[in-house]
Amino acid sequence: MEFFLPLNYPYSFEKTIKRLRTFEKSSFAAAGERLSRTIHGKRGPLLCTIGPVKGEKALHVKIEGSLAEGEQETLKQTLSRMFSTAVDLTPFYEQMGRDPVLAPVIAAREGMHFVLEPSLYECLIKTIIGQQLNVSFAATLIRRFQERAGGKVSFHGREWPLFPTAEQAARLEYEDLQALQFNRRKAEYVIDLSRLVANGELDLDSLWELNDEEVLRMLLPIRGIGRWTVECVLLFGLGRPDLLPAADIGLRNALKRVYRLDHQPSEAEVRKLGEEWAPYRSYVTFYLWDTLDNMKSG
Structure with missing residues (x-):
């Protein structure tokens, strides 16, 4: 399946994906101007490849794998949300252009958008794994977790990592993650949260309907989740535009x-x-x- 995602300008795909090319925790593989990664479809793993269209205000998306009937529209919405293609930053640039200190910082990055995780579960788990760790070791643990619980899938003779579902992670024991160099407490956080999601006790999709404070009130009582973790989910999972992580x-x-x-x-x-x-x-x-x-x- 192939389709185009129209862009709300100003939008720079090059600036938007710049960090993804080198960020150790990125789930994307870069080839030229295009990025690829796996996501979960209704019938199994899918490989998504996305890149700019020369001379057009649009991104080209190619989806490979077994698709369910009517799944195309869902995937369009998911990819559009992930790459913030419908976000119009014109009012933001107009406002910040009047700030004498920040105006040049903002102008130099015009067109740079958030790239969100494909699911709130993936965002939350990656954030928990990354708590109080340097980026390199966090990336190592995320990769090991993926390989242990999610495994790999083959497309074009190449193996691609697949982030696990909550159900897959819920079947692990704490010792499974400790064997991958997770400390005991973090192993408990990851598996216990996965079990809450898999058992239906935590409905992450309901977060889309809540405001920022309501999201905080829902997630903070869960063991292993602090304010920094929720703020990361609000930013990189939900794409909320007006969050200030002042303690960062x-x-x-x-x-x-x-x-x-x-x-x-x-x-x-x-x-x-x-x-x-x-x-x-x-x-x-x-x-x-x-x-x-x-x-x-x-």
Whole structure:
């Protein structure tokens, strides 16, 4: 199956996927201008390949695998949401263009959109695995978890990793993950959460209907989930536009550099600065994080 996703401009596919090409925790494989990864379809694993269309304001998507009747529309919605193709950032750029400090930071990244995880379960599990770990080791654990619970599938003679379903992960024992170098507590968090989802005790799809505070109230009581974890789900799972993770160290370091402060701003100072960014605080945060990536590479 092949189809096109129209883009709301300004949209830069190159800037949007730049981090995915090198980010160790990325589930995508890059080939030229195109990205590929597996997702779960109604009849089994699917391989999705997406890339720009020369001279057109659209992305070309190719889906390989066994499709159920009527599944095309669902996949269009999923891929559109993942790549934020319907998000119009024009008002954001107009607003931030009036900010003397942030305007050049934002303008240099015009067209850069969030790329979301295909499911809230995958986003939540990856975030829990990454808690208090460096990116490299977190990526290693995610890969091991995928291979142990989700396995691999073959397309074009190549094996592709497949992120497990909650049902697959729920069948594991804590010791299975400890054997992969998960500590006991994190193994419990991952498997217990998977069992909640698999048993129907936690309906992650219901989060789409809740506001940010309601999502926090629903997820925070679950063992292993703190505010940082929920904020990551709000950003990279639900794509909420006005979230400010004021305690995030990366954001505070970026603000210190961009505003040329002689100290790392406190959480309260970040919230004060962020008042001027509403209703696009997620995007300002995202663009500021990108300045840190540039600083590392430069």
